[in-house]
Amino acid sequence: MPKSPLRIGAGAAFSGDRIDPAIVLAERGDLDFHVFECLAERTIALAQLRKRRDSSKGYDPLFERRMEGLLPLLAKRRFRIVTNMGAANPEAAADVLIAIARRLKVPLKVAVVHGDDVLDRIDLDSPTMERGRAISDSGPLVSANAYLGADALLPALESNADVIISGRVADPSLFVGPMVHHYGWAPDDFDRLARGTAVGHLLECAGQLCGGYFAEPGRKDVPDMAHLGFPFADVDAEGNAMVGKVSGTGGRIDLATAKEQLLYEVTDPYGYVTPDVVADFTTVSLKETAPHRVAVNGARGRPRPAKLKVSVGYLAGYIGEGEIGYAGVNALARARLAGDIIRARLGVQFPKLRIDLIGSRSLHGHSFDVEEKPYEVRLRIAGRAATAEQAMTIGEEVEALYTNGPGGGGGTRKYVHEQIGIVSTLIDRERVPTRVTVKEWNGHAEAA
Amino acid sequence: MPKLHELAHCRAGDKGDTSILSLIAYRPEDYPLLEQRVTAEAVKRHLQGIVEGEVRRYELPELWALQFVCEHSLGGGVTTSLGLDAHGKSLSYALLEMAV
Numbered sequence: 307m308p309k310s311p312l313r314i315g316a317g318a319a320f321s322g323d324r325i326d327p328a329i330v331l332a333e334r335g336d337l338d339f340h341v342f343e344c345l346a347e348r349t350i351a352l353a354q355l356r357k358r359r360d361s362s363k364g365y366d367p368l369f370e371r372r373m374e375g376l377l378p379l380l381a382k383r384r385f386r387i388v389t390n391m392g393a394a395n396p397e398a399a400a401d402v403l404i405a406i407a408r409r410l411k412v413p414l415k416v417a418v419v420h421g422d423d424v425l426d427r428i429d430l431d432s433p434t435m436e437r438g439r440a441i442s443d444s445g446p447l448v449s450a451n452a453y454l455g456a457d458a459l460l461p462a463l464e465s466n467a468d469v470i471i472s473g474r475v476a477d478p479s480l481f482v483g484p485m486v487h488h489y490g491w492a493p494d495d496f497d498r499l500a501r502g503t504a505v506g507h508l509l510e511c512a513g514q515l516c517g518g519y520f521a522e523p524g525r526k527d528v529p530d531m532a533h534l535g536f537p538f539a540d541v542d543a544e545g546n547a548m549v550g551k552v553s554g555t556g557g558r559i560d561l562a563t564a565k566e567q568l569l570y571e572v573t574d575p576y577g578y579v580t581p582d583v584v585a586d587f588t589t590v591s592l593k594e595t596a597p598h599r600v601a602v603n604g605a606r607g608r609p610r611p612a613k614l615k616v617s618v619g620y621l622a623g624y625i626g627e628g629e630i631g632y633a634g635v636n637a638l639a640r641a642r643l644a645g646d647i648i649r650a651r652l653g654v655q656f657p658k659l660r661i662d663l664i665g666s667r668s669l670h671g672h673s674f675d676v677e678e679k680p681y682e683v684r685l686r687i688a689g690r691a692a693t694a695e696q697a698m699t700i701g702e703e704v705e706a707l708y709t710n711g712p713g714g715g716g717g718t719r720k721y722v723h724e725q726i727g728i729v730s731t732l733i734d735r736e737r738v739p740t741r742v743t744v745k746e747w748n749g750h751a752e753a754a
Numbered sequence: 755m756p757k758l759h760e761l762a763h764c765r766a767g768d769k770g771d772t773s774i775l776s777l778i779a780y781r782p783e784d785y786p787l788l789e790q791r792v793t794a795e796a797v798k799r800h801l802q803g804i805v806e807g808e809v810r811r812y813e814l815p816e817l818w819a820l821q822f823v824c825e826h827s828l829g830g831g832v833t834t835s836l837g838l839d840a841h842g843k844s845l846s847y848a849l850l851e852m853a854v
Contacts (some may be wrong), residue, residue, distance in 0.1 A: 407813045416812075436770050436771065436831070498806060519765070520764075520765075525759075525763075530780075562763065562778065562780075565776070565778050565817050565818075565819060566763065566765040566776060566778065568817070569765070569774075569778075569814070569817070569819060569821055570765055570767045570772065570776065570777035571767030571768065571769060571774055572767075572776075572821065572825050573769055573772060573774060574812070574823070575812050575814060575821055576812070587814075588812075588814055588816070590816075590817075591816060592817070621836070625836065658836070659838065660836035662837075662838060664838070668838050669837075669838060669839050669844045669848075670804065670844070670845070670847075670851075671803045671804055674848070674851050686838065689834040690834075690836065690838065728770075728831075729832070730770075
């Protein structure tokens with residue numbers, strides 16, 4: 307019988323996430339697996355652009371920092387790491403990791419999961435899931451990555467590697483992989499896979515299960531947010547679990563935080579689709595069993611989808627932005643006047659110019675009754691352009707409001723952002739073969 | 755009339771141009787009122803000017819929760835939106851402004 311429960315920790319919710327809570331969890335969480343999910347929709351396309359500029363890059367920008375903190379603990383605590391921080395270049399990430407292991411004198415075996423990159427074989431004439439137009443209509447393509455499932459991780463897990471590095475793998479599958487490996491669930495054991503998927507979904511946003519992105523003073527208070535902990539799950543052989551966090555960390559885990567996370571970004575609670583299973587979250591039951599402990603039971607599963615989803619990144623031009631602030635008497639009127647001036651000056655070049663009054667109605671538009679006399683307001687102008695130079699003219703015009711606009715404007719800023727667009731399509735599983743390679747440093751000093 | 759804010763909490767998520775709003779009652783006894791008053795049509799009306807597409811509602815009484823899937827709500831999606839909050843992360847509190 308395999309050890310039960312299996313304890314899986316969550317070390318990151320996204321590429322730029324905080325590192326300290328992941329270290330605390332590694333140190334004190336008594337983990338079997340530490341999973342780092344670091345790929346949002348556009349992350350891999352941005353990584354692909356970095357790889358184009360430098361073929362030794364294209365993995366997670368915080369990969370080295372995370373691993374330098376984790377490797378000394380890995381040697382002591384014997385947990386294993388699973389991560390999609392390989393992004394557009396898992397091979398290069400593994401090379402970098404072996405170099406870190408050598409420097410820190412930590413013997414290490416690394417497995418790399420290949421196969422998610424399908425840019426060379428997507429059908430450019432096939433329609434996107436979003437707009438139904440051909441993929442090739444989107445713009446110059448940068449990346450196309452299939453969402454791999456738990457099955458792609460299994461050979462890597464069987465290799466006994468300490469660290470498993472992949473590119474695109476569906477977020478919950480990063481957690482389900484270790485469960486399937488540990489308990490030997492069959493590929494058609496859909497109820498267990500669905501329960502594991504619910505647990506993976508609860509964990510994939512790390513701090514969000516512990517009261518991150520939750521607090522509202524006086525109504526939804528979260529203790530000691532400065533030291534917000536990351537969660538773990540104790541998963542049993544049925545896929546049911548107890549989620550929790552290590553004592554001494556900040557935050558809270560209870561019904562309210564677990565419900566927000568269970569439903570987060572779920573477009574159909576009856577059918578949450580991953581490469582492993584279609585999970586029915588409406589049958590999940592949550593129960594508080596102790597302080598900061600919630601039991602998660604009972605998701606039901608249906609057969610996995612026939613095809614894999616592919617996320618396609620393309621170059622989508624540039625956005626230019628300019629900002630300027632107004633405060634005191636008639637701040638709103640002066641900001642509005644400044645917006646009118648900019649529209650008159652740039653309207654021909656940028657017919658879709660966006661004008662926001664930050665501090666008044668920039669986020670929710672004009673739907674609600676709001677106080678119309680903010681003491682201060684910040685004007686923001688944004689527009690889309692084909693080139694960075696054109697985009698910059700927006701910030702330049704806003705800056706010129708200093709001497710050519712209303713009185714008392716201050717604190718101008720100008721920005722240009724390169725835009726990556728994302729569309730999705732489907733691909734047959736047979737067209738996405740995966741394989742695993744292993745690299746190792748055995749701890750012996752090499753001959754000079 | 756009380757605002758939803760007094761009865762429920764909410765989190766927003768996004769997939770492409772779709773905003774997903776999870777509305778969760780603080781107390782189970784308030785869930786029936788939410789189910790009765792906070793219909794898909796009411797949400798679409800409340801968020802006019804933001805939600806341009808269809809609103810689908812899922813009921814999750816076990817969780818005291820309603821899930822609203824609001825299509826065409828993010829200015830074309832993260833890619834094409836010129837808005838400050840391209841993911842619509844702040845829309846959770848727009849929904850909680852609703853009077854019930």
